[in-house]
Amino acid sequence: MTPPASPPASPPAQPSDRPSAPSPTSAQPSDTSPPRRTTRWNLRDWRLKFVVLGVIWGFSFFFIKIGTEGFAPLQVTVGRVTFGSVVLLAALLLRGESLPRGLGTWGHLAVTSILISALPFSLFAYAELHISSTLAGICNATTPLFGLLVALVALRDERPTRRRVTGMVLGFAGVMVVLGAWQGFAGVHAGGTSMALLASSCYAVGWAYVRRFLSGRGLSSLSMTSAQLLIAAGLLTVAVLLLTEPPTRFPVDSSLSVLCLGAVGTGLALLLQHSLVRDAGATIGTMVTYLMPIVATAAGVLLLDERLTWNLPVGAAVILVGAALAQHRRG
Numbered sequence: 001m002t003p004p005a006s007p008p009a010s011p012p013a014q015p016s017d018r019p020s021a022p023s024p025t026s027a028q029p030s031d032t033s034p035p036r037r038t039t040r041w042n043l044r045d046w047r048l049k050f051v052v053l054g055v056i057w058g059f060s061f062f063f064i065k066i067g068t069e070g071f072a073p074l075q076v077t078v079g080r081v082t083f084g085s086v087v088l089l090a091a092l093l094l095r096g097e098s099l100p101r102g103l104g105t106w107g108h109l110a111v112t113s114i115l116i117s118a119l120p121f122s123l124f125a126y127a128e129l130h131i132s133s134t135l136a137g138i139c140n141a142t143t144p145l146f147g148l149l150v151a152l153v154a155l156r157d158e159r160p161t162r163r164r165v166t167g168m169v170l171g172f173a174g175v176m177v178v179l180g181a182w183q184g185f186a187g188v189h190a191g192g193t194s195m196a197l198l199a200s201s202c203y204a205v206g207w208a209y210v211r212r213f214l215s216g217r218g219l220s221s222l223s224m225t226s227a228q229l230l231i232a233a234g235l236l237t238v239a240v241l242l243l244t245e246p247p248t249r250f251p252v253d254s255s256l257s258v259l260c261l262g263a264v265g266t267g268l269a270l271l272l273q274h275s276l277v278r279d280a281g282a283t284i285g286t287m288v289t290y291l292m293p294i295v296a297t298a299a300g301v302l303l304l305d306e307r308l309t310w311n312l313p314v315g316a317a318v319i320l321v322g323a324a325l326a327q328h329r330r331g
Contacts, residue, residue, distance in 0.1 A: 046280035049272055054288045056269045058295020061133035061140075062303060063261035064125055070254025072244045073125035078236040079258035080266055081117055085233050087267025088226040099227050100219050108213045109227050115206030117232035123199035130192030132306040137296025138178055138316045139196035144289060144323040145171040146204035154208045167325025174318030177311050221274055229266070286327065290320050 067076040092099070100106065128136050145168050152160050175197075179188050214224065277285040293316050300306040 049276045053272045054291030055295050058292045059299055060265040061137045061296045062299040063257040065128050065133040066257035067254050070251035074240050074244050076125045076258055077121045078240045080262040081229050081233045083262025084266030085229040087263050092226050097223050100223055110231050112206050113228045113231035115202050118235050120199035120202040123195045127192045127195035130189040132300055134297045134300035134306050136196050137293045140200055141293045141319050143200045143203045144327050146201040148326040150204045150208045164326050167322045171319050171322025174315045178315030180311055
């Protein structure tokens with residue numbers, strides 16, 4: 001899902017719904033080191049990590065859909081970040097690392113926790129009350145497009161090359177294909193789709209903020225990501241207590257979905273992304289973005305019996321081509 005997103009190599013990673021990052025996918029990483037050569041397909045092979053991460057993040061939209069069938073969207077989101085925080089804090093403890101220090105750093109992390117976790121995760125959960133998990137996954141693929149748009153406005157080191165602008169225009173044209181613009185957006189829930197696209201733009205703004213205020217502080221990605229999720233869990237817990245009624249029942253399928261969404265789709269996925277970036281480079285890490293909508297579509301159609309019209313895969317393909325061009329840094 002999250003993920004999220006295409007994070008820089010040093011700041012915290014985005015769970016895409018992607019993660020990212022994306023997981024995620026707005027701020028371009030500076031690490032362009034080539035993948036390490038491997039001779040065997042094993043658990044240390046970056047290609048296996050790449051596939052597993054794409055599958056995990058792609059399935060996040062499936063878990064959100066099942067979770068919201070039994071719980072309020074905010075409850076699904078607070079469960080997600082809480083279970084994700086437990087996994088990351090355990091990893092932090094095992095590695096002998098500590099949470100960041102300094103009031104200023106925690107202030108910036110509070111902003112990123114809202115932009116990269118609390119707000120987009122909640123928006124996707126609310127969106128899937130009205131739209132399919134397939135459409136939510138495709139909307140998540142627009143994160144690199146929003147990322148370029150935000151970077152061109154907010155970051156001084158980004159330049160609008162012809163190739164990247166072409167990619168951005170092509171990508172947003174793909175969005176119009178997905179939504180069926182030629183038929184007046186018939187059958188598309190405007191509110192749900194808008195929330196999913198807004199969630200993707202939040203990732204973009206969040207990663208631009210990370211690059212502007214948190215890069216170069218000498219803190220590990222795991223440390224900052226753990227703190228970010230911890231803050232998001234605290235903020236969302238308050239929101240849940242104020243805005244929702246306590247659940248009266250805990251359906252097994254929805255409860256397990258929230259657990260998987262948090263522990264696997266957020267916590268474990270972020271650890272796997274850190275490992276993938278370390279082994280294969282951040283450029284390879286960002287390419288998970290292109291696998292996520294494929295997995296999300298397959299899960300929605302095969303497991304949730306969601307309807308698939310021709311414009312969804314065609315539009316998704318156009319979006320992914322546009323995103324690939326938009327991420328190109330030389331033009």
